[in-house]
Amino acid sequence: MTAEIERAAHAYCPACNPDPGLGDPVTALCGATHPFWGRRERPVNNCPGCEAVVAKTAYPCGHTGGER
Template identity: 85%
Template sequence: MTAEIERAAHAYCPVCTPDPGRGDLVTALCGATHPFWGRRERPVNNCPACEALAAGTVYPCGHTGSER
């Protein structure tokens, strides 16, 4: 895992990752897997791959952002 991945704020599927706990391994929309340390409302920098995938109507996992 690179420092860039650790610092970037990733987007997650709300169906695949409904309520992760701190330290749980999670996989972001871009495929990066790392421990979850909380959701940040206004991150310093966002993962550009996650932003592009979150803008689509269907996530790579097949779910949509409106499912829950």
């Protein structure tokens, strides 16, 4: 994984991670595990792996983006 993707804003399944606290380890949709940095929208810096998963109907965990 490149440093650019390491610093990118990752997407997380809201059903699997309903209320992570800052610093809690969570697994992003691309499979990378990072401390949770808070929810933010940064289109320019989004992880391309996560964006590819979000574009699909279901996440690898079986949930969809609309589930909570």
